[in-house]
Amino acid sequence: MNGDSSSVSWLNSAIKPLDTMTMYAALNHQKQLTKPPGSLGKLEHVAIRLAAMQGALFPTADNVSIAIFAADHGIAEEGVSLFPQSVTAEMVKNFSHGGAAICVAARFLNAPMTVYNLGTVSPIEGLANVVNCEIAPQTASFLHQPAMTEAQLAQAINIGRQAVLSSLDKQAGQGETLDLFIAGEMGIANTTSATAIAAVLLNTVPE
Template sequence: MTFATLADFAATLTDLPPPDAASTAAATDRDAQLTKPPGALGRLEELAIWYAGWRGDARPRLDRPQVVIFAGNHGVVAQGISAFPAAVTAQMVANFHAGGAAINQLARQFGADLSVVALDLDRPTQDFTQGPAMTDADCAAALSAGWQAVDPLADLLVVGEMGIGNTTTAAALACALRGGDPADWVGRGTGLDDAGVARKAQVVAAGLARNPVAGDPLQALRCLGGRELAAMTGAIARARASRIPVLLDGFICTAAAAVLETARPGALDHCVAGHVSQEPGHARLLAALGQTPLLSLDLRLGEGSGAALAIGILQGAIACHSGMATFAEAGVSGA
């Protein structure tokens, strides 16, 4: 699907499919019969039932996880909000293709197919302190790129990103969507000192003043986001349309996802937070979305790395749910 306008994309959010109620009920019944005390596997039980409902299978498998990394460049980098130059984005894309990044190792470890989508790296978004970051057409094109990047045969999706300056865009977007003071949402990103963090908050405040988009999540994405954030939004929406469960990554990914939840409450029911990062805005945004992360390991890399690591948790949950014997099958006396 290709979106010509943001209105085209918004139309896809009006009829989002729910999980399969029969599969959820059957998975819940199966969980109650497995050879363990009720609730003994804790959150793993909830994860398996959640996954079963979205896959429409009471005894599911997880065989085709997909990781997609979207890369984009940001004009706001000119405001001195990153410890690294914009050229690093393209250099890291080359590293992804060469297999040398952390996400390559994690995707390989958990059997995930990895692809990288670079979005007009030679054409950064506009500096949002001077005006909207993207035109309607540019934002719609990025949403389309994300939608098209999802493998319809995947049974789990992780979306990650690469884009120098994108913790600033994520902070601006989160603040526009959820309110509060810009300082509440900014962090050190790639390693800013205290003065750099203060400068970053000022830049976010300037962007919000220049682009009064509160109350319109897709316009907030267009005016304050980046191409890679818009692509993540599109990919997560496509996963919902295809009933593909999603593990959310860090602050930038969660800000992109929050656009959907703000536009259509419940749009992220097919998502679980893979981890909570060191970016202070991430925990704040997860709480606002009602998401409890699976892992808390002080990660702040991006790339989809935290969510990719959480694939192993979900694989374990599904293996136990689908592979364990019931009391009747094992000949074990139940309670």
């Protein structure tokens, strides 16, 4: 990975605002279609928001890039998952061999898919479409200590950023624009980690 992995100053950069004029135009366009209002459910909201993000009345999703970020969670030692941590590495192998559900979607969309291994308890080496950028074999158990150091967190966030930039550069090199970046993750005990983060952000208790 290129760039300074210790700096996350870019997180303070302003996010490009939605194109509100295009958003309202897309909303009005939905009202003119020969269908009951709202009959397409969330698809209508997705189309309107994508139009606002792309600044185009008729947004496209022809050029899609998919990235899966894999890592093991130390909280797994508390027995929070039904599955052993070895499943994380096995799923990475499954991604590489094209056997997972997201692989089917990628083939259907003709979208390139890359797996980023940020650290698994079971070693992973030499797999197609898997980028090894190990930070640690796993995070620490946040029940007893911080799951990551600030430096590790910065490194992980920057790996995600570089994945997006790499996808943009690849499309630009082909003379095209990236329409949609899809990010996913894999790691046994990830639900517990996500719940802990959500509890903090929402200022609520896990239950």
